[in-house]
Amino acid sequence: MKSRYALMIGALTLVAVSAGAHHSTAGIYQQDIEVQLKGKVKEWRFINPHPSLKIEVVDDKGVAHEWDVSYGGSAVAHLKRRGYSADTFKPGDVIIVKGHPTVLKDAYGLLMETGNPTREDGKPYP
Numbered sequence: 001m002k003s004r005y006a007l008m009i010g011a012l013t014l015v016a017v018s019a020g021a022h023h024s025t026a027g028i029y030q031q032d033i034e035v036q037l038k039g040k041v042k043e044w045r046f047i048n049p050h051p052s053l054k055i056e057v058v059d060d061k062g063v064a065h066e067w068d069v070s071y072g073g074s075a076v077a078h079l080k081r082r083g084y085s086a087d088t089f090k091p092g093d094v095i096i097v098k099g100h101p102t103v104l105k106d107a108y109g110l111l112m113e114t115g116n117p118t119r120e121d122g123k124p125y126p
Contacts, residue, residue: 029100029111036098037110038120042066044089048076053089053117055097057108067108069097069117082116083126094120 039057053069071079089095095117102109116124 028102029109030103031100033100034098035101035110036096037067038094038096039067041089041091041093041095043091044086046076046079046084046086046088050074051076051079051084055095065108067110069099069110069112072111072113085126088126089117095125096120 039055045052099112
């Protein structure tokens, strides 16, 4: 009986560690830095397992970069509860996002852990 109990605890621990590793952002984003980006929506895909928001941001040298904005592993159901839908963003919308940039400088990714993007006038989405 004790070995069966130990086996169950071990299996549950393994599942919990695996799930945490799958959704971990450790080592991908600079958690100690927050940046603000203003750009045009290129694509909004409201799909599982993780919605995808891509924006085009022009840097201070006039070069456009496509940024992948992550909601940190949120699925469609999580974002629906926050008011998001497939129509929240449209290509060409100018939005402002705040979050943590990727560790790799040329990756152009941003993790939004809290808050929502805003429109140019400051009105929050959704």
